[in-house]
Each structure stands twice: as structure tokens, then as C-alpha cells.
Amino acid sequence: MLILGIESSCDETGIALFDTNKGLLAHELYSQIDVHADYGGVVPELASRDHVRKTIPLIKKVMADANIAKDDIDGIAYTSGPGLVGALMVGACIGRSLAFAWDIPAVPVHHMEGHLLAPMLEDDTPxxxxxxxxxxxxxxxxxxxxxxxxxxxxxxxxxxxxxxxxxxxxxxxxxxxxxxxxxxxxxxxxxxxxxxxxxxxxxxxxxxxxxxxxxxxxxxxxxxxxxxxxxxxxxxxxxxxxxxxxxxxxxxxxxxxxxxxxxxxxxxxxxxxxxxxxxxxxxxxxxxxxxxxxxxxxxxxxxxxxxxPRHEFCTDNGAMIAYAGAQRLQKYGDRDLLIKARPRWSIEELPAI
The missing domain is CATH 3.30.420.40 (ATPase, nucleotide binding domain)
Incomplete structure (x- = not known):
């Protein structure tokens, strides 16, 4: 199962392709540090706008790097929360729209579950x-x-x-x-x-x-x-x-x-x-x-x-979202058009697999 992961919960745009048989195929991360540096912290509106600008180009780059066409992708995982609601909405809207256009399932992913499972991307897993x-x-x-x-x-x-x-x-x-x-x-x-x-x-x-x-x-x-x-x-x-x-x-x-x-x-x-x-x-x-x-x-x-996790997967990234989404898509597929963005969301609310 080949999953496209989209992370946009705060000030980093992360995109990745994860194959349940082959592992991580490609990933890209764009950091907004320069955008927010003058303000001494994340400005939510600026973060949302930058996700709008960067998400699609990064998806195209990751697919090109992995030599993957849209017809090869089996599902999309996007960060649904917790996080900045505007930033979450960008990833959720793009993820749901692509899933509808490509006629594949999409799944909302809990951001902290992504972090929790990030060490599973390594060779030595707990x-x-x-x-x-x-x-x-x-x-x-x-x-x-x-x-x-x-x-x-x-x-x-x-x-x-x-x-x-x-x-x-x-x-x-x-x-x-x-x-x-x-x-x-x-x-x-x-x-x-x-x-x-x-x-x-x-x-x-x-x-x-x-x-x-x-x-x-x-x-x-x-x-x-x-x-x-x-x-x-x-x-x-x-x-x-x-x-x-x-x-x-x-x-x-x-x-x-x-x-x-x-x-x-x-x-x-x-x-x-x-x-x-x-x-x-x-x-x-x-x-x-x-x-x-x-x-x-x-x-x-x-x-x-x-x-x-390795250092590059400690911070927000698309690889952890793709991995977490792959685990859930194998059990829970979702083809509805509901845009799911939850700025507050307890990890204890998630269903077990």
C-alpha cells in the first residue's frame, strides 16, 4: 500500500511517500523559520498562507523523486490535529481534494500519534x-x-x-x-x-x-x-x-x-x-x-x-504522517468529503487498530 502523507499542523510543510512493503520512498520538508523569525514566534495567518504556496509543489517534487504517478498512490494521510486550525485546514483540504479527484481513500491523522510512531521508520524498532x-x-x-x-x-x-x-x-x-x-x-x-x-x-x-x-x-x-x-x-x-x-x-x-x-x-x-x-x-x-x-x-x-527517531524526523515531517496513516488506512478507509481539522484533540480518543 502506497500512502502520500501531508503534514501542515504548524510552521513546517512536510510531504512523504511511504510504501508498506518498501518503506519510505521519498520525503521533503519546508521550514518557515525565515518567515516567522522577525516576529519571534509563529504567526498563524502567515503559516497558513505559506502552506498554501508550498504543499502542491512539494507533492509534485516528492512524486517525481520517487518516480511515482498519481495512479500508483493507494491513499492519502493528512494531519487533522492538534495544531493551528488554519494550517491544518490547508493540508486537510488538499488531502481530501486529491483523494476525491484520484478516487482513493483519505485518513485524518493525529499529529502526536505521528510523532509517537516516528521511531517505527527506523531499522531498529520498539x-x-x-x-x-x-x-x-x-x-x-x-x-x-x-x-x-x-x-x-x-x-x-x-x-x-x-x-x-x-x-x-x-x-x-x-x-x-x-x-x-x-x-x-x-x-x-x-x-x-x-x-x-x-x-x-x-x-x-x-x-x-x-x-x-x-x-x-x-x-x-x-x-x-x-x-x-x-x-x-x-x-x-x-x-x-x-x-x-x-x-x-x-x-x-x-x-x-x-x-x-x-x-x-x-x-x-x-x-x-x-x-x-x-x-x-x-x-x-x-x-x-x-x-x-x-x-x-x-x-x-x-x-x-x-x-x-532520527534527527530529521524529530521535528514535524510528512514521513511520520504517512506511516501513521498507512497503519490506519489498512483498517479504516474513508472516502467521504468531510474536511476534518481538530486544533484540540486528545490522543486517547483514537480507536485502536
């Missing part, structure tokens, strides 16, 4: 059941995965997601958009132990996350060191120390250490609570090197194993 840590700019969740579609949320963020906290703190430090990866890079020059930030919600039972207070703690330290926010740019006042760049690096190190430690503590609790020794990490923040190292050591200590 076996069910496993615990999934979904950690991105919009979500931080621990999910018990018994089978595809059989999901139970063990814990999730009650305010800012980890990736969102990274980006907001990076902005306070005056780093360019997207801030999360740049903060991680800056942290490499940081000195351990100079600053100490809290590990939120680790002093009580449970698997929920909260990163808003951690972000506020970082903001207070940033301001106390003479780094003030002026408009959308971070500047130093007249009393700022000469070594302000090293101070920023030290703050970035302490902040990243606090986030990684907090996530690791919750993952340890999830492993101990469920007895499951397989951990899958997916989403944009799963590319963070310190997080990967910390969780690898955790699972080694518990005699378990951790799985990740």
Missing part, C-alpha cells in the same frame, strides 16, 4: 508495549502505549510545554528564533553549578509536568543579572557585567539541566509505575543531546532500552 515521551513546543506527555491506537496518558504538562519553555527562555536571553536549539547550543559553553533552578513538581507524587514556574525563575535571574527585555530584543543595561555572554551561557546550562532532570525523574517514575522497560522519545525536543544522554543512562540503569 516492540509493544512501551512508554512514549512526547516532548515538543506544544506538548509534553508521558503515554503508555499497548498497541497502535491503544494509548493512556500517564502525565502531561499543566501549563507550558518543555519546548515552549525553552523557546521563551531563549527569547529572554536574546537568542534568535527558534530559540530552543540555540539555547541548547549556548548551554554547551555554560559552567555547571553557577545557577540552580527548581525541578518543578518533582517533590510530589504524579507524572504531570509544569514548566511555567521554571521559566519565571529563569526570567528573574536574567533580570537580576542586568539583562533586560527591551521590546522583542534582549539588551544589557548600563550596569551589566562585562562577562554577560558567559552569564547567559551559565543560565542556559542551568535551565536546560533543570528541564532534562525534571523529565528524567518523571520518566523514571513512569517506568517504575508501569514496569515497562522500553521508552520511546519523540517530538522536537527529543533531538536535545543532553536529554537523550540522560534518558539513555536512566534506561540502562533499569536494564531497559530507549528509542528515538
Amino acid at each position: 516492540a509493544f508495549p512501551f512508554i512514549a515521551l512526547l516532548v515538543s513546543g506544544g506538548h509534553t506527555q508521558l503515554v503508555e502505549v499497548k498497541a497502535i491506537g491503544d494509548y493512556q496518558i500517564l502525565g502531561e504538562s499543566i501549563d507550558d510545554a518543555a519546548g515552549e519553555a525553552f523557546d521563551k527562555t531563549a527569547k529572554l536571553l536574546g537568542l534568535d528564533y527558534p530559540g530552543g536549539p540555540m539555547l541548547a547550543k549556548l548551554a554547551e559553553s555554560g559552567t555547571p553549578g553557577v545557577y540552580k533552578f527548581p525541578r518543578p513538581m518533582t517533590d510530589r507524587p504524579g507524572l504531570d509536568f509544569s514548566f511555567s514556574g521554571l521559566k519565571t525563575a529563569a526570567a528573574n535571574v536574567i533580570r537580576s543579572e542586568g539583562i533586560i527585555l527591551a521590546g522583542s530584543k534582549s539588551t544589557q543595561n548600563e550596569d551589566a557585567p562585562e562577562n554577560v555572554e558567559q552569564i547567559k551561557a551559565d543560565i542556559a546550562y542551568a535551565f536546560q539541566e533543570a528541564v532534562v532532570d525534571t523529565i528524567a525523574i518523571k520518566c523514571r517514575r513512569a517506568v517504575e509505575q508501569t514496569g515497562i522497560k522500553t521508552l520511546v522519545i519523540a517530538g522536537g525536543v527529543s533531538a536535545n543531546t543532553e536529554l537523550r544522554n540522560k534518558l539513555a543512562k536512566l534506561m540502562e540503569k533499569h536494564k531497559g532500552q530507549v528509542y528515538y
